[in-house]
Amino acid sequence: MAGERTIRRTAAEEAILERFGVAGADLPGNDAVAGWRRTALDAFAEKGLPTRRVEAWKYTDLKRLMTRAAPIAAPVADATAVLGHDPLEGVERHRLVFVNGRYSAELSDAGLPEGVKVMTVAEALASGDAAIADALAEASAGLAGDAAVSLNSAFLTDGAVIRIAPKAKIEKPIELAGLFAGDEAGAVALRHLVLVGADASADIVESWFGPDVAYETNALTALVLGAGARLGYTRLQAEGAAAVHLGTIAASIAASASLELFNLMLGAAVSRAQLFLAFEGEGGNADVRGATLGAGRQHADVTMMVDHAVPHCTSSETLKAVVGGEARAVFQGNILVRQHAQHTDARMMLNALLRSPDAEFDAKPELEIYADDVQCAHGATSGALDENLLFYLLSRGIPRAEAEELLIVAFLGQVLAGISNEAVAGAATAMVEAWLAAGRGAK
């Protein structure tokens, strides 16, 4: 036909479209859900995987990095067999476990405390729960242009809807575990919805683990904080070495609510965490900290968008990366201060420790300020370990590998300190130390 563009699709793009053709009809949800899945897929078909020409994906050319795409992951017959080493062992918590994109009742701990209600997304969609379906659609509504979000909308199979009652103080953290099992490549898409009632307080850990199989994870978590609520949200991404992980957090923060977000990235061949934060009421606060650990040829991208839409909110973003080998860490941070958002206080600091000449750190901090009475700052640094400090430790008899590990943990200490739940902070620190002890912190 005259004027029609020839769309050249990569093998991965073809496989993704084929995945929908094969399994799309079996994905959970009523006609309305099927409708928005279709719309999302069409959006993806139109644009394809993002390339570096898409500004938000400037440093993560997914079209090039994602060389293949797997069919939807097959369910696991015996879920209990997949639980190997538990990195959060010793952390007292409630567990909601998803294996290959499906809730596992056997592995989960159903004994949730008073004030917490949980429903699975698959359940809600199967029962035709329109309110949940709408809420799930709402979670991605503002992000429809993003490829990772489109794919999540098209393929999501399950997830948790967690509702925390107003004023509830949940003592033990709740873990949302995403596990992959099996030797066959597979694609997983989960969407969680966390609704924290007014003046409630909770801690949630989102964890990702899997074997060294070429699987794909796409997760989207919507966090909705009511007025005066507090949520500690810790993401621990420790996917298998061949995995592709795309994780999105979309948080909405009401008046005087406080979000403490921590994002650890140490697994997967290619990973991207997208953090979208929006202030919806005055007096809101967000403390975002993160640690990215990269070795070998890993590629890890953290992209943040903080929307100060209302006055008198504070946000602080501190991200640190330790990159060795030929690995690449990316930080993009955009702080938008809208015209009405007077008395905003926003600070962003990005620091990288480069462990080898071929390691790469790309930082793109941006401030977009339309209000005139605000305090905003950003900075970015990158460098090697301080030789003077190393010599001091060596001169006391501490071997080089251990001395380097000590200094790297110290470097990350500032961000790890952002996890207010002590047990979770301990587990995250132990994961970092194990990663270093495995020699992956070496040059």
Added chain:
Amino acid sequence: MLEIKNLHVTVDGREILKGIDLVVPTGEVHAIMGPNGSGKSTLSYTIAGRDGYEVTEGQILFKGEDIVGMTADERAARGVFLAFQYPLEIPGVATMTFLKTALNSQRKARGEGEMSTPDFMRLVREKSALLKVTQDMLKRPLNVGFSGGEKKRNEVLQMALLEPSLCVLDETDSGLDIDALKVVSDGVNALRSPDRSMIVITHYQRLLDHIVPDVVHVLSKGRIVKTGGKDLALELEARGYADFVEDAA
């Protein structure tokens, strides 16, 4: 204990030490004095094994063994200790963690078992009391926010804990007022023993009033130009370095 023979050291392609010969017998305290730029700090870093201090000629025999090819941590485990002129601040590493890691690393390298936490705590408490190092200081990140005196006391505490056979004190008096100097010197003197040797590097004689040396060497332009008894320090103080520097020229 220590025998340095014809030591030549190059830093960044420039020769700083040009043939040092120095013998420090077991149990003796030797002072090395010299003007700025004479190579005092280079000598201390070279003995401790800092990277970038290249030995182009000569030997450093420590307990009869040439340590030139050894890394700094290997030398430390064998009993070499350098007290820094400017101890470094390491945010994020608690002083206590640092001390315990250092002690246990050395024990491990020597094939000894790690010290248990209660034993370690007891040891630290005992040694820190003498040096007026408070529990609060031990809890803080290493040297962060410490005054000059606190940093130096912390250096001597490390020395007391690690019990080295050879202590090299690099300009330990710098940045200390007279009271702090007294505490630090008392700490050092308490560690003097027939089994331990010390090299006290200083620009000024005043430290040697407190830590009285057995032998004084004068270093100039990368060579030892004069060796004498403790009175040599007084002579230097009275006459200045100029005469000695000219002698060497």
